[in-house]
Amino acid sequence: MTAPYEIARPDDTEQPALLPWSADPYVHALRTGRGPLFLRRTDGWLLPLDVERWCARPDDADLTVLDRCEGAVLDVGCGPGRLVAELAARGRTALGIDVSEAAVAHTARLGGRALRRSVFQPLPSERRWGTALLxxxxxxxxxxxxALLDRVSRLLAPGGLVIAETVPADVDERVQVHVTDGRGTVGVPFPWARLGTPALLRYARALRLDVEGQWAAGGRCFVALRSRSTSSSAEPPNRTAVISSQRARKPSADSPETSR
Incomplete structure (x- = not known):
């Protein structure tokens, strides 16, 4: 069975000249597989980024998420692609999207499919994804x-899942940040938010997303939200979609594996 989406080549003319996560210490961190790497607020506060975990194989906490995925999976902000690659290895239909060219290339090297695209740009198979990961x-x-939750919910098929990781504290923060290695090299500033589970649930209720589950693993917190179903034909939970050509397909001009 082939994937239920068509990969469109991203239009580079739509990409700003400077993008966060694209021309900053993040690219170097992905290439080396290690930090230090931080998000820095304008007041100087630093949020450590766990590059080593992102570049490793999925850990036990990640697996609690992947085991809950349904149907075709869209990993929003896939980074170096550990989750997309693991889903591909399981024979699942999965696509990662990321604004970082380095992240897309890393995902492809692991055997996953990825597209350089913002979640707010047009995406393949809108309203057909079974699960979206944040x-x-x-x-x-x-x-x-x-705005992000609304956009992601509109990418899902009726009754689809959003699985989001939250901050293990009651936080609802919107800030300007930039990526830094803590040694003087910084990226471009961009808006960011940090949410604990209570804040996420408030926004979910306003968007009519139903709470499917909440859990913690490995010191991390997760929430599963289900979009309202308007169809009785939604795919049942955890159905495996097998892609016979997941790893063997030859890259084409429209494939995310094509060199850039």
Whole structure:
């Protein structure tokens, strides 16, 4: 069975000249697989970023998320691609999206499919994804959690899941940050948000997303939200979608594995 989406080549003319996560210490960290790396607020506060974990194989906490995925999976802000690659190895339909060219290339090297694209740009198979992932703080993308959750919910098939990782504290913060290695090299500033579970649930209720579950693993917190179903034909939970050509397909001009 082939994937239920068509990969479109991103239009580079739509990409700003400077993007966060693209021309900053993040690229170097992905290439080396290690930090230090931080998000720095304008007041100087530093949030450590766990590059080593992102570049490793999925850990036990990650697996609690992957085991809950349903249907075709879209990993929003996939980073170096550990989750997309693991889903591919399981024979699941999965696509990562990320604004970082280095992250997309890293995902492809691991055997996953990825596309250089913002979640707010047009994406393949909108309203057909079974699960959308917002891991590793990616619920903060864009600095506007309600707008992000609304956009992601509109990418799902009726009754689809959003699985988000939250801060293990009661936090609802919107800030300007930049990526830094803590040694003087910094990236461009961009809006970001940090959400604990209570704040995420407030926004979910306003968007009519139902709470499917909440859990903690490895010191990390997760929430599963289900979009309202308007169809009785939604795919049942945890159905495996096998892609016979997941690893063997030859890269084409429209494939995210094509060199850039």
């Amino acid at each position: 891991m590793d703080g990616n619920v903060g993308i864009g600095g506007d959690p309600p």
